[in-house]
Amino acid sequence: MTLLDQFQLILKSQNWPDWAVYLVPALVGIIIIISVVLTVVIVYIWWERRLISRFQIRLGPNRCGPEGIFQPIATAVKILLKEDIVPEKADKLIHFIAPITVFVPILLIFAVVPFGEGAILADLNVGIVYVIAISSISVIGIFMAAWASGNKYSFISGMRSIAQMVSYEIPVVLSIVGIALVVGSFSMLKIVEAQNIPFILLQPLGFLIFFLGSLAEMNRSPFDLLEADSEIVAGYHIEYSGMKFAMFYLGEYGVALAYAGIITTLFLSGWQGPLLPPVIWFLIKVMMVFSVIVWIRSTLPRFRVDQLTAFAWKFMLPLAVINLVLIAIEVLVIPANLQWTMVLINFGFAAVLILLWSKLFTLGGGRVEV
Amino acid sequence: MPELVFLLMAAVAVVSALGVLVVRDIFRAALCLIVLFMTVAGVYVLLHADFIAVVQVLVYVGAISVLIIVAIMLTRDARQGQPLGNLKYVAGAVAFLLLAVIVYSVITTAFTLSESAPLEETVKPLGKLLFGDPGYLLTVQIAAVLLLSAILGAIAVIREK
Numbered sequence: 001m002t003l004l005d006q007f008q009l010i011l012k013s014q015n016w017p018d019w020a021v022y023l024v025p026a027l028v029g030i031i032i033i034i035s036v037v038l039t040v041v042i043v044y045i046w047w048e049r050r051l052i053s054r055f056q057i058r059l060g061p062n063r064c065g066p067e068g069i070f071q072p073i074a075t076a077v078k079i080l081l082k083e084d085i086v087p088e089k090a091d092k093l094i095h096f097i098a099p100i101t102v103f104v105p106i107l108l109i110f111a112v113v114p115f116g117e118g119a120i121l122a123d124l125n126v127g128i129v130y131v132i133a134i135s136s137i138s139v140i141g142i143f144m145a146a147w148a149s150g151n152k153y154s155f156i157s158g159m160r161s162i163a164q165m166v167s168y169e170i171p172v173v174l175s176i177v178g179i180a181l182v183v184g185s186f187s188m189l190k191i192v193e194a195q196n197i198p199f200i201l202l203q204p205l206g207f208l209i210f211f212l213g214s215l216a217e218m219n220r221s222p223f224d225l226l227e228a229d230s231e232i233v234a235g236y237h238i239e240y241s242g243m244k245f246a247m248f249y250l251g252e253y254g255v256a257l258a259y260a261g262i263i264t265t266l267f268l269s270g271w272q273g274p275l276l277p278p279v280i281w282f283l284i285k286v287m288m289v290f291s292v293i294v295w296i297r298s299t300l301p302r303f304r305v306d307q308l309t310a311f312a313w314k315f316m317l318p319l320a321v322i323n324l325v326l327i328a329i330e331v332l333v334i335p336a337n338l339q340w341t342m343v344l345i346n347f348g349f350a351a352v353l354i355l356l357w358s359k360l361f362t363l364g365g366g367r368v369e370v
Numbered sequence: 371m372p373e374l375v376f377l378l379m380a381a382v383a384v385v386s387a388l389g390v391l392v393v394r395d396i397f398r399a400a401l402c403l404i405v406l407f408m409t410v411a412g413v414y415v416l417l418h419a420d421f422i423a424v425v426q427v428l429v430y431v432g433a434i435s436v437l438i439i440v441a442i443m444l445t446r447d448a449r450q451g452q453p454l455g456n457l458k459y460v461a462g463a464v465a466f467l468l469l470a471v472i473v474y475s476v477i478t479t480a481f482t483l484s485e486s487a488p489l490e491e492t493v494k495p496l497g498k499l500l501f502g503d504p505g506y507l508l509t510v511q512i513a514a515v516l517l518l519s520a521i522l523g524a525i526a527v528i529r530e531k
Contacts, residue, residue, distance in 0.1 A: 019371060094398065125491045126424045133424045136432025140404060143439055147397055159443070162436055169432070186493055 002118045002189075004029050029121050033110050040283075041253045045072040047287070048253075048294050055298035076246065084242035087150060094148035099240065099247035101141030105134045106254040113261040114188050116271045116278035127188040128176055131262055132169070135217060138255070139165045142226065142236050145248075149239035157226040157235030160305065164216055164225060167312035172213035174320035175206040178327040179266055192270035200267040201343050205323045205350040207267045209316055214259040216312070219252070221297035225308060260289040315361050319353055376416055383409040396442050404435045418488035421496055 007025040016024070046061075046069055053060030061068035086095055112127045114120040124130050139161060146158025180186055182202065183194040200207045216223040227235040237248045264270055264285040271278035303311065326349060334342050382405065389402035407430040414423035455461075489495060499505050 022371065091395075091397075094401070124420060125493055126421050129421070129424045129428070133428035133432060136428060139436060140401075140431070140439070143436075144401070162440060166433070166436065 002120055002123050004121065006118075026121075033121060034107065036115075037107065037110055037254060037257060038250075040257055040286075041250060042072045042076075044253045044257060044290060045075070047290070051291060051294045052298045055295070079246045079249070080243060082242045082245075084244065085239075087239050089150040090239065091148040091150070094144050095239070096244075098141050098145035098148055099244045099251075101144055102138050103141075103247045103251045103254070105137040105141070106251050106258055108134045109255075109258040110261070112188050113258065114192055114265060114270055115282050118189075119271075119279065120189060123187055123189050126186050128180070128186050128191070128262075128266070131258075132173055132176070135255070135258075136165070136169065138251075145240070146236040149236070151239050153232040153234075154236050154238045156232050157228075157238075161219075161226045161236065163305075163309055164219075164223065164312075167309050168213045168216035168223075168316075171209050171312065171316040171320040172217065174317075174324050175203075175210040175213070176266070178203055178206045178324050181324075181327050181331050188265055188270075192265055192272065195269035195272065197339055197343065198267060198269040202339060202346065203267075203323070203327060204347055205319060205353065206327070207263075208350070208354075209320050209323065210266065211263060212316065214263065215293065215296070216308075218255040218259050220256065220293055222300040222302050223308065224302060225305060228302060256290060256293060257286065260286045260293070263289050310361075315357055319357060322353060372416055376413065379409045379412045379416070383413075396445065397439070400435060400438050400442055403438070404431055407431050407435065419492065421492045 004025050007028070008021055011021045011024060049071065050060045050062075050068065061071040064070040064074050086092055109131055111121040112124055112130055114123075142161045143158045146154045146161070149155075179191060179199055182199070183191050185191065185194075219226055227237075232238075237245055240248060261282075264282060268285045268289070270285075271282045273281035273284075276284075326346070330342050330345065386402045386405040386409065390399050390406065393399045393402060407426065411423045411426040411431075414420070414426055500510055501507055
């Protein structure tokens with residue numbers, strides 16, 4: 001029983017009309033989720049700037065408010081006040097729709113992210129598959145932006161986005177199947193409830209594959225080939241400014257928040273934790289995941305295009321398949337009360353497999369292969 | 371409420387399907403096709419087939435339409451579309467005949483309606499049906515082998531000598 005269902009029951013007991021019982025809790029839930037998402041995104045922007053400047057041994061924005069906390073708001077106001085420029089040769093209708101097509105699916109993901117026990121908008125029994133399906137719509141939005149701009153660089157970025165998303169979706173889905181095997185359900189609430197041991201311990205290899213794959217899905221460094229500033233200027237949003245650019249910018253951080261929430265739910269036992277209330281635990285874990293993402297961004301250089309696809313097909317896909325078969329055998333053989341032995345076996349296998357594959361996985365000794 | 375949502379979905383579906391046919395710009399036509407796929411997914415949700423709906427979005431919107439768009443990228447003059455050929459009247463007649471056959475068969479078929487309540491959890495029964503003992507395991511495996519051989523065949527055809 002989610003909080004939303006309880007709200008509906010309360011309204012029903014007070015003799016509200018049927019359509020209101022259906023609509024009012026849903027609208028209230030949506031408004032709460034959107035305001036939480038936008039607030040956390042603002043905190044994210046500030047946190048990333050401060051953290052990345054620490055990594056680069058500088059101070060970062062610290063003038064606007066205490067510790068520079070109002071800097072993202074100033075940035076937002078600046079972006080909104082900019083002139084909205086549409087290129088002469090652009091396909092204007094699609095140029096207008098594209099930012100919406102990128103941003104809306106990202107908000108839709110939050111419908112199945114559980115912020116606490118029962119604090120979920122819709123406990124679908126296909127929860128995690130829904131996330132994969134919805135987030136694949138954003139690719140089309142990115143491609144629409146790339147095509148409609150009528151710009152060579154944005155077009156290259158669009159082609160890269162398709163190569164990247166299509167390749168990385170497969171290992172991500174395979175690593176999710178490993179979780180579904182252990183839990184026996186796709187529902188996000190049931191996945192969290194099944195984690196007496198967080199799945200990051202139970203399936204370390206699956207976690208690594210999912211984490212890297214979701215980095216690629218959210219176009220963060222080192223997988224940010226679509227925006228690669230030094231090669232194709234800014235990629236698909238090169239011809240955007242003003243509010244439309246703000247949609248892309250918000251979407252970029254929104255998808256980081258969404259995937260941080262999903263990684264928390266799938267692998268870090270979601271809202272569960274001692275002493276503190278569930279929502280606080282959830283937010284702490286989300287911030288931890290995001291900090292690691294920023295850490296990776298400020299440490300690793302960007303992939304080359306051939307390295308990107310080769311990494312997905314030659315490294316992550318075979319490991320994901322082996323991981324899946326391994327988990328399936330373990331679920332059959334090892335009884336549920338001996339999960340700690342599973343943890344030990346899986347850590348051993350993960351270490352051996354990664355070492356082995358990093359020996360096998362070569363890319364022509366620095367030669368660019370086509 | 372569900373009837374209203376269904377009518378909305380159906381209207382959008384019909385309009386976007388017409389858009390696929392009428393719109394000249396092939397890229398816009400492909401986008402219309404994506405809208406059509408989404409409305410079909412919505413209809414599945416109304417039928418309590420949530421797994422099918424999600425897979426519809428995943429496969430058709432996430433994969434097949436991306437393939438269509440990539441194919442469009444490889445064509446010339448995507449914005450003008452293809453001008454009508456010499457056989458346009460013949461093609462129109464054949465298409466109209468096909469439409470007549472489909473409409474006739476849909477109208478005259480007596481569809482049986484199920485009286486049972488929709489399932490709360492759809493994934494498990496579906497999985498049992500596909501991979502269970504009195505299920506369609508052989509069919510699923512044959513389909514998988516067929517797809518694999520199709521992929522291998524495609525690679526063999528396009529491979530550089």
